[in-house]
Amino acid sequence: xxxxxxxxxxxxxxxxxxxxxxxxxxxxxxxxxxxxxxxxxxxxxxxxxxxxxxxxxxxxxxxxxxxxxxxxxxxxxxxxxxxxxxxxxxxxxxxxxxxxxxxxxxxxxxxxxxxxxxxxxxxxxxxxxxxxxxxxxxxxxxxxxxxxxxxxxxxxxxxxxxxxxxxxxxxxxxxxxxxxxxxxxxxxxxxxxxxxxxxxxxxxxxxxxxxxxxxxxxxxxxxxxxxxxxxxxxxxxxxxxxxxxxxxxxxxxxxxxxxxxxxxxxxxxxxxxxxxxxxxxxxxxxxxxxxxxxxxxxxxxxxxxxxxxxxxxxxxxxxxxxxxxxxxxxxxxxxxxxxxxxxxxxxxxxxxxxxxxxxxxxxxxxxxxxxxxxxxxxxxxxxxxxxxxxxxxxxxxxxxxxxxxxxxxxxxxxxxxxxxxxxxxxxxxx
Amino acid sequence: xxxxxxxxxxxxxxxxxxxxxxxxxxxxxxxxxxxxxxxxxxxxxxxxxxxxxxxxxxxxxxxxxxxxxxxxxxxxxxxxxxxxxxxxxxxxxxxxxxxxxxxxxxxxxxxxxxxxxxxxxxxxxxxxxxxxxxxxxxxxxxxxxxxxxxxxxxxxxxxxxxxxxxxxxxxxxxxxxxxxxxxxxxxxxxxxxxxxxxxxxxxxxxxxxxxxxxxxxxxxxxxxxxxxxxxxxxxxxxxxxxxxxxxxxxxxxxxxxxxxxxxxxxxxxxxxxxxxxxxxxxxxxxxxxxxxxxxxxxxxxxxxxxxxxx
Numbered sequence: 001x002x003x004x005x006x007x008x009x010x011x012x013x014x015x016x017x018x019x020x021x022x023x024x025x026x027x028x029x030x031x032x033x034x035x036x037x038x039x040x041x042x043x044x045x046x047x048x049x050x051x052x053x054x055x056x057x058x059x060x061x062x063x064x065x066x067x068x069x070x071x072x073x074x075x076x077x078x079x080x081x082x083x084x085x086x087x088x089x090x091x092x093x094x095x096x097x098x099x100x101x102x103x104x105x106x107x108x109x110x111x112x113x114x115x116x117x118x119x120x121x122x123x124x125x126x127x128x129x130x131x132x133x134x135x136x137x138x139x140x141x142x143x144x145x146x147x148x149x150x151x152x153x154x155x156x157x158x159x160x161x162x163x164x165x166x167x168x169x170x171x172x173x174x175x176x177x178x179x180x181x182x183x184x185x186x187x188x189x190x191x192x193x194x195x196x197x198x199x200x201x202x203x204x205x206x207x208x209x210x211x212x213x214x215x216x217x218x219x220x221x222x223x224x225x226x227x228x229x230x231x232x233x234x235x236x237x238x239x240x241x242x243x244x245x246x247x248x249x250x251x252x253x254x255x256x257x258x259x260x261x262x263x264x265x266x267x268x269x270x271x272x273x274x275x276x277x278x279x280x281x282x283x284x285x286x287x288x289x290x291x292x293x294x295x296x297x298x299x300x301x302x303x304x305x306x307x308x309x310x311x312x313x314x315x316x317x318x319x320x321x322x323x324x325x326x327x328x329x330x331x332x333x334x335x336x337x338x339x340x341x342x343x344x345x346x347x348x349x350x351x352x353x354x355x356x357x358x359x360x361x362x363x364x365x366x367x368x369x370x371x372x373x374x375x376x377x378x379x380x381x382x383x384x385x386x387x388x389x390x391x392x393x394x395x396x397x398x399x400x401x402x403x404x405x406x407x408x409x410x411x412x413x414x415x416x417x418x419x420x421x422x423x424x425x426x427x428x429x430x
Numbered sequence: 431x432x433x434x435x436x437x438x439x440x441x442x443x444x445x446x447x448x449x450x451x452x453x454x455x456x457x458x459x460x461x462x463x464x465x466x467x468x469x470x471x472x473x474x475x476x477x478x479x480x481x482x483x484x485x486x487x488x489x490x491x492x493x494x495x496x497x498x499x500x501x502x503x504x505x506x507x508x509x510x511x512x513x514x515x516x517x518x519x520x521x522x523x524x525x526x527x528x529x530x531x532x533x534x535x536x537x538x539x540x541x542x543x544x545x546x547x548x549x550x551x552x553x554x555x556x557x558x559x560x561x562x563x564x565x566x567x568x569x570x571x572x573x574x575x576x577x578x579x580x581x582x583x584x585x586x587x588x589x590x591x592x593x594x595x596x597x598x599x600x601x602x603x604x605x606x607x608x609x610x611x612x613x614x615x616x617x618x619x620x621x622x623x624x625x626x627x628x629x630x631x632x633x634x635x636x637x638x639x640x641x642x643x644x645x646x647x648x649x650x651x652x653x654x655x656x657x658x659x660x661x662x663x664x665x666x667x668x669x670x671x672x673x674x675x676x677x678x679x680x681x682x683x684x685x686x687x688x689x690x691x692x693x694x695x696x697x698x699x700x701x702x703x704x705x706x707x708x709x710x711x712x713x714x715x716x717x718x719x720x721x722x723x724x725x726x727x728x729x730x731x732x733x734x735x736x737x738x739x740x
Binding site: 007202212213411 | 506575
């Protein structure tokens with residue numbers, strides 16, 4: 001036992017003291033922060049677009065609404081050639097040309113600019129044109145716009161759990177389920193390959209033979225796995241602290257304008273409403289259960305897969321490319337699980353999602369994708385318990401199995417080891 | 431007293447018998463040479479003695495008691511042929527780590543590291559990474575980490591490879607010192623001149639079988655072929671050399687290599703030279719080197735294996 005703790009210590013300290021640990025640990029939250037902030041900065045810095053409108057039909061003057069970022073300037077008496085030549089010098093970003101049109105069959109609208117028009121501008125132009133034409137047609141057909149507005153319906157449905165009457169939000173559980181599934185997916189691959197590379201290094205450096213004359217191979221493998229798990233947990237904790245810290249500190253540095261732009265960047269009132277709903281529902285999620293389950297499934301999934309990664313690493317030779325093929329049987333279930341996550345967040349009670357959240361190969365990702373949809377309710381208590389028990393049984397099994405491959409693999413030099421041979425080792429006598 | 435007794439040890443792999451019924455004893459404080467061509471089963475044998483592999487059958491007794499893979503590891507120091515150290519770890523930390531894994535407490539380990547680093551002039555390197563060291567220096571680090579826990583049984587697989595003559599000599603002296611202080615040493619090598627110089631006792635294995643074992647002196651005696659070298663002041667007339675007591679194997683500069691006929695004695699040779707009035711400058715028995723015994727015995731077993739149907 002004392003030896004395992006020495007190995008854990010070394011694996012942990014060795015990794016934590018490396019410069020790359022510091023870099024990764026600091027860069028990831030910065031990258032997250034950048035993902036959140038850059039759109040806000042872009043939205044605030046892109047500035048407004050001014051568009052010259054040349055309206056040959058005469059239908060549209062006064063019909064266009066200036067939005068926050070797009071201003072329209074109607075020019076009726078300036079020659080078109082001169083406008084096309086000089087609009088940029090006058091500070092305009094483009095020219096919208098409206099030809100003589102038939103209100104029943106409008107066509108031939110053109111926009112001239114030097115730079116590619118943005119999607120936002122395209123939307124602004126078409127929506128302005130469409131609503132102006134609709135208005136003209138309504139007038140032509142004698143429809144009263146105020147009456148039509150009164151008829152227009154806009155209802156929402158509240159989704160409630162039949163047992164506790166709590167409001168649910170599919171959007172919130174979608175976002176949270178997807179995010180936690182994705183994080184576990186990344187962590188399994190990241191730390192799993194870290195275990196694998198560590199084992200390969202020991203084998204190729206031939207330190208493995210020195211080590212196993214002091215400790216049992218199983219202790220060596222387990223020590224590495226636990227040591228790296230500790231590195232992962234430390235990283236999680238640092239990230240959590242940094243993310244919380246950044247989200248509290250950053251608003252102080254950003255101008256109120258930018259923050260406003262960030263929250264409005266969707267420019268879509270429905271989306272903004274949905275976001276509000278999400279943040280409201282986030283508050284209703286059972287966080288202690290969720291965080292507890294997240295840690296359980298992260299650790300369970302890690303233990304399940306990392307020993308398999310260790311076994312694959314022990315099959316390596318000097319030629320590292322051999323290992324690439326061997327990793328596939330281990331990485332494929334993780335990738336497939338993530339594909340199931342995408343289905344499961346959309347429909348958490350489908351039989352695919354339910355069974356994938358119980359089977360240990362995929363449960364660490366898929367159960368985390370389903371959990372935010374509600375326990376009990378969407379996820380029955382028996383499903384959660386069965387999934388947990390199977391995951392524990394699963395990682396005990398994979399660790400046992402990998403241990404048997406590992407102890408033979410790390411001392412096997414020279415020849416290429418096939419997967420078939422490795423599987424034989426599992427069942428060979430000790 | 432025997433520190434290590436190996437009885438009928440067997441280890442079979444799927445395709446071949448790596449170690450097939452090998453027995454031997456090593457007495458405490460002796461230096462035991464394990465010889466054999468590549469693939470003879472030496473590494474497998476050593477791995478069983480170091481507890482890395484479990485034998486299929488047979489017994490290993492350490493100090494008269496059955497070898498316990500868990501408890502007895504701390505009494506053994508093993509330096510494998512392919513050296514291995516964590517390349518990115520500091521030299522000092524690495525040795526400390528390996529020593530602690532062998533059960534040394536930190537304080538003792540640090541004190542011993544200081545002693546050995548002083549002795550091997552490694553003090554300036556303790557805070558360097560292993561891959562900044564030369565190969566010879568890494569070798570010294572590896573040796574120190576093997577002996578730091580003062581094993582009763584020290585197993586060295588090709589310990590001199592990669593060392594320059596000065597460091598080779600330093601290491602040899604340390605091996606003798608350890609042996610003098612009671613450490614039993616198993617020494618596996620291909621370099622026969624070192625075997626004769628260092629080992630008390632050797633064992634030759636090939637294809638998983640023990641071919642012979644015994645003391646170095648005894649083996650050379652056992653495999654002598656009745657060859658003698660006699661030095662002469664003046665080369666005699668060939669006619670003067672005709673006799674039934676010996677045949678001439680080789681004529682050298684002012685010397686002959688003679689093979690004694692089984693019915694004659696060495697004195698018959700000398701009498702012949704005296705009677706023929708050939709001045710003798712020296713007379714010596716030619717014993718086979720361990721190298722010659724090694725090659726002839728390996729070839730003999732290879733031939734045997736070739737003639738026998740598998």
